[in-house]
Amino acid sequence: MAKVIVHADKATAAQAVAATIRDLIVAKAQAKQTAVLGLATGSTPLPLYAELVRLHREAGLSFRNVVTFNLDEYEGLAGDHAQSYRYFMEQNLFRFIDIPRENTHVPAGISADAAVTCADYEAAIRSAGGIDLQVLGIGRTGHIGFNEPPSSLDSRTRRVHLDEVTRRDNSVFFGELSLVPHGALTMGVGTIMDCRQVELLAFGAGKADIIRKTLRTQPSAACPASWLQDHPRCTFHLDPEANARL
């Protein structure tokens, strides 16, 4: 069963998750190993990334021995498109820390063959030794990454069709609904379940209903995040508003 921590606010939650990530990076560095992080986009992880940047600048946390894999990318967007998730990561985290750029992975939104790109992404995660810690947000459809309902427990990195609820929610970033891509490449539920540790963040009243559904209904493809109930090491970090209906 997933663990739930209700924090005073999102800043406190971000600090707690950043401290967990710091401890992992430091422990791996001491063991002369690489820390493999799974990263998420959206507005939710922004305070977490700001705190990681602060730890780098003010507490000397180095990301030289860190490898990252992002969950997903919009289909059809190049890495320099302002709404691409590669661009988001550069703007909000990578350019402020000392991570070697070749250590950062985001699925390619434009490629000759999406199926090959997805299979290569799975292979790259495997050859890095698997993901030690995956950061997650959650969409109002119950999606994690871009695993919209229905997404099975054994789904792997693949091309998906975005739910209209998700396109509308994300249209605020694009300025207009028609500009939001209809497809994406995303790690699968199975890829996420393979991560050794999962830290999910959800903030605000708008997430209260889906958090209830995620944790209080039988795990099923109808709410992909609900599969996390069966993850051996998964923590939900909520603010009081997101926890309101639990």
Ligand code: GLP
């Ligand atoms: C997008 C991302 C998800 C993210 C979700 C929630 O759809 N693909 O990874 O969890 O948005 O976004 P927000 O954090 O802005 O609510």
